[in-house]
Amino acid sequence: MINTKQSTLASKLGFWGANLFLFAYNFVLAGGLFFQFALHEFPCPLCMIQRYFMMLACFGPLYIILATKKGTITPQKFMRGYGMSLLAALLGASASIRHVLLHIAPNDPGYGSAVLGLHTYTWALISFIVVMFFCAFMMMFSKELCPKGSEYNVIATINIWIFAVLIVANLFAIIAEEGFHFLLPSDPTKYLLFS
Template structure:
């Protein structure tokens, strides 16, 4: 094999490894982006004492479920190459969960769209959190769909095995997702307490009000 031929072969292989790594980094960004959105909701809940309604909590749940899709890809990449089926399944979970979540947030938008309804809870840049949730879900569907279109280039092959940074990032990203999943479960329990149903317009943490 001549030098020119070897170079022409090496460059596409190098470019493939780079695109594989970028695809995996994007999975990290997707998971952390969903967690950051829930973190913003925490600011309203714990910083401004604006209690989320059941529909708000349902939207958080679907954000977490959507993040689980690429998290599956990240977790699998720590053990070796990710197959096409595993890659498609991960982003498929992200899309389906985001689509269902968008219907919940869209329904809540329609519930408060007619003036003079002030909407539920506070607003950020003039839009209530459920409206931002709808934007987040639709953006997530678009992003996950693009990943499936570019699956040939974005599918992690040996990127995790050759990049220590990706292995370290996987531990951090999965830990962040676990934290938000557990903390959201605890927040739901504190809001509902030991009651079968949560009020549509919570005014406090029923666990503590029942306790004291």
């Protein structure tokens, strides 16, 4: 059923909220690729697991944006999308917490470089917590914030395709890093595909 009612301020906020979510994780995933290829810091297995859960968390806003584009968005779909994002963030946070605890002992240098004093896995944990609160808020007010179907625009299209490019880039990156091995080494130092 196509649903293109007149959008309200709240429904526009709901649509732009989904875009902001997707854009934020586009930024984080791009940052991960920057650390890997510009700073030559290889992502460890736990780093990759956190990346996967970030990608899975983006399913929710992407589902909402695509349903808005088709005009089939409903409050139920809105809640379903953010529910899936909430679950992915919860699981991702568990991986981040383990990663933080592995390096929490005094004088432990941590894994990789720090950004503003915190390592990337700590920032990942913060991002998952923010996502959990964001999803909870969106779900609580789903009736008001659910898009009406007329909010879709070219900025959302660009946002979606940037995400697609980052997914494909991560696929090539993991193929290069893992090579023909079943698992990544705990402390990767080279691209196994080329060694």
